[in-house]
Amino acid sequence: MIMKSKTVMKIRHGIEYFVAYLVMVSLQHTKLETAIKAAERLGDFVFFVLKTRRKVVFDNLSIAFPDMSYEEKYRIARRSYRNFAKMIFEYCRFPVLTKEDVLSVVSVEGEKEIDKALKAGKGGVMVAGHFGNWELMGAALALKGYPVCFLVGEQHNKYVDNKMNEFRELMGIKIIHRGVAVRGVLKALRQNQFVALLSDQDAGKDGIFVDFFGRQSSTHQGAAVFALKTGAPIITGVPVRVGKFRHHVICGVIKTDQYSGVTDENVKALTQAYTTFLEEQIKKYPDHWFWMHRRWKSRPEPKQDNSAGAGYDGE
Numbered sequence: 001m002i003m004k005s006k007t008v009m010k011i012r013h014g015i016e017y018f019v020a021y022l023v024m025v026s027l028q029h030t031k032l033e034t035a036i037k038a039a040e041r042l043g044d045f046v047f048f049v050l051k052t053r054r055k056v057v058f059d060n061l062s063i064a065f066p067d068m069s070y071e072e073k074y075r076i077a078r079r080s081y082r083n084f085a086k087m088i089f090e091y092c093r094f095p096v097l098t099k100e101d102v103l104s105v106v107s108v109e110g111e112k113e114i115d116k117a118l119k120a121g122k123g124g125v126m127v128a129g130h131f132g133n134w135e136l137m138g139a140a141l142a143l144k145g146y147p148v149c150f151l152v153g154e155q156h157n158k159y160v161d162n163k164m165n166e167f168r169e170l171m172g173i174k175i176i177h178r179g180v181a182v183r184g185v186l187k188a189l190r191q192n193q194f195v196a197l198l199s200d201q202d203a204g205k206d207g208i209f210v211d212f213f214g215r216q217s218s219t220h221q222g223a224a225v226f227a228l229k230t231g232a233p234i235i236t237g238v239p240v241r242v243g244k245f246r247h248h249v250i251c252g253v254i255k256t257d258q259y260s261g262v263t264d265e266n267v268k269a270l271t272q273a274y275t276t277f278l279e280e281q282i283k284k285y286p287d288h289w290f291w292m293h294r295r296w297k298s299r300p301e302p303k304q305d306n307s308a309g310a311g312y313d314g315e
Contacts, residue, residue, distance in 0.1 A: 013156075013157045013158065013159055013160075014159065016157055016159075016160065017157060017159035017160055017163070020160055020163075021163075023092065024092040024095075024163075027089055027092040027093050028092065028093055028095055028096045029096075030093075032090075032093070032245060033244075033245075035089045035090070035093065036086055036089070036090075036244055036245065038089065039082065039085040039086040039088070039089040039090075040082045040085070040086070042085045042089075043078070043081040043082035043083070043084065043085035043086070044078070044081070044082065046081055046085070047077065047078050047081040047082075052292070053292040054077070056291070056292055056293075056294055057077045057080065057291040057292055058073060058077060060291045060293075060294075060295060060296070061073040061076060061077065061286075061291060063213060063215060063296055064213040064282070064286075065286070075287075076286045076287045076291075077291065079287035080286075080287045080288075080289065080290070080291050080292075083132070083241065083287055083288060084290060084292075086133070086241075087132070087133040087134075087135065087136075090133055090135075090136060091133070091135045091136070091167065094135075094139065094167040094168075094170055094171060095167065095170060099143045102136070102139055102140055102143050102171070103140060103143060103144065105245055105246050105247060106136060106137070106140035106239075106246070106247045106248075106249060107242075107246070107247070107248050107249065108140065108141070108144070108248075108249045108251060109248065109249065109250050109251060110237075110249075110250065110251030110252055110253070111144075111251070113235075113251065113252065113253040114141075114146065114235060114251055114253070116253070117232075117233045117235060117253055118146070118147075118192065118194075120233070121192050122189065122192065122230055122231050122232040122233070123147075123188065123189035123190070123191070123192045123193050123194060123195065123230070123232045124189075124194045124195075124232050124233050124234070124235045124253075125189070125194075125195055125197070125223050125226050125227045125232050125233070125234050125235065126141075126148070126194050126195060126196035126197070126234075126235045126236075126237060127196075127197065127199050127223045127234055127235070127236050127237075127274045128196060128197075128198055128199075128200075128236070128237050128238065129198060129199065129200030129238070129278045129289065129290075130198060130200055130201070130289065130290035130293070131200070131238050131239070131278070131281065131282070131285075131288050131289050131290070132238060132239035132240055132241060132247065132285070132288045133239050133241075133247060134198065134239060135167075135168070136239060136247060137237055137238075137239040137247070137249050138150060138168070138171070138173055138196055139168070139171035139172075139173065140247075140249065141194075141237075141249075142171050142172035142173045143171060143172055146194055147174075147191075147192065147193040147194055148172070148173050148174070148193070148194050148196055149173065149174040149175070149176050149184075149185075149188045149193050149194065149195045149196065150168055150173050150174070150175055150176065150195075150196050150197075151176045151178065151181060151184075151185060151195055151196065151197040151222075152164075152165065152168075152175055152176070152177060152178065153178045154177065154178065154179075174188070174193070176188065176195065181222070185226050186226070186229070186230065189226065189230045189232050190230070194235065195226070197220075197222065197223055199219060199220045199222070199223050199271075199274065199275075200219075200275075200278055200289075200290075200295070201220070201293050201295065202217070202218050202293070202294060202295055202296070202297045202298050203218045203219055203220040203221070203298070204218055204297075204298050205218075205298070206220075207219050207220055207221065207298065208221040208267060208268055208271055209300045210268060210271050210272040210275050211272065211275070211276075212275050212279055212295070212296075213279060215296055216299075216300050217275070217295060217296055217298075218297075218298035218300075219271050219275055221267050221268075221271050223270070223271070223274065224266070224267045224268075224270035224271045224274075225262055225267060227256045227270060228256060228259055228261065228262045228266055228267065228270065229262055231256060231257075232256065233253050233254060233255050233256055234253070234254040234256065234270060234273070234274055235251060235252070235253055235254075236251065236252045236253075236254065236274055236277045236278070237249055237250065237251045237252075238250050238278070238281045238285075238288070240281075240285055240288065241288070250281070252277060254270065254273050254274060254277075256270065
């Protein structure tokens with residue numbers, strides 16, 4: 001039975017990959033303008049017809065913007081679906097893009113701060129979110145000559161997973177798999193490289209709770225821990241769409257010099273710092289974030305109140 005299940009899953013993954021491969025090849029032979037228009041139509045189809053995770057999106061928008069009108073949430077939600085489809089289609093075109101193609105459509109703000117971090121020799125922990133075209137942001141920084149590594153998890157479909165990493169490596173991005181995360185990340189930082197990871201999804205029971213849009217949110221603390229262990233700064237980055245085809249990356253640096261050691265307080269303070277940065281950018285560009293994820297799924301354990309019986313010795 002187990003063998004049969006594995007065989008069925010392998011066939012399913014093969015079919016999924018074949019379909020994805022056909023889409024990727026067709027997009028690689030399509031002009032960017034045509035691909036973007038097709039992505040907008042796909043985003044609308046998923047939003048209006050399939051309605052995939054639409055309730056999750058509106059619930060999240062209501063948490064983040066409780067005073068916003070339904071009409072505005074509707075506009076943001078629709079644009080969010082469109083932007084996510086654009087990101088996927090642009091990513092599929094990586095194999096046919098030259099260095100000049102990428103750098104001609106991506107500008108970077110904050111390069112001086114990144115250069116300072118590189119000169120310090122401790123590498124950098126690059127913290128990003130599912131915001132705009134985060135894949136293109138990494139590609140642009142790598143093609144500009146920055147030593148970028150991606151810490152990646154494994155997709156369910158290993159064929160698709162391998163192809164995704166192949167596209168990243170074409171852009172000069174090195175891959176660190178989560179299976180060797182600690183060893184791989186520390187080694188990269190010692191070699192003065194930048195390790196990029198996404199830290200904006202629900203981290204469940206393994207996360208640390210920090211404030212995100214006024215609500216306690218379980219957040220991955222790996223970025224803070226790695227930075228505190230090595231003294232590397234945290235480099236934040238968000239890519240913003242400028243018109244239909246261009247992107248402007250906004251980078252900042254959170255220094256870790258003032259923190260001493262990997263303590264609970266320091267980890268929470270750093271995690272809060274880059275979470276706040278992301279929140280500020282989402283407020284400016286709400287249609288750029290991936291609202292489809294149940295970001296506030298995990299809730300903090302209720303604090304026990306032991307004060308009622310304090311000092312009571314019985315009769």
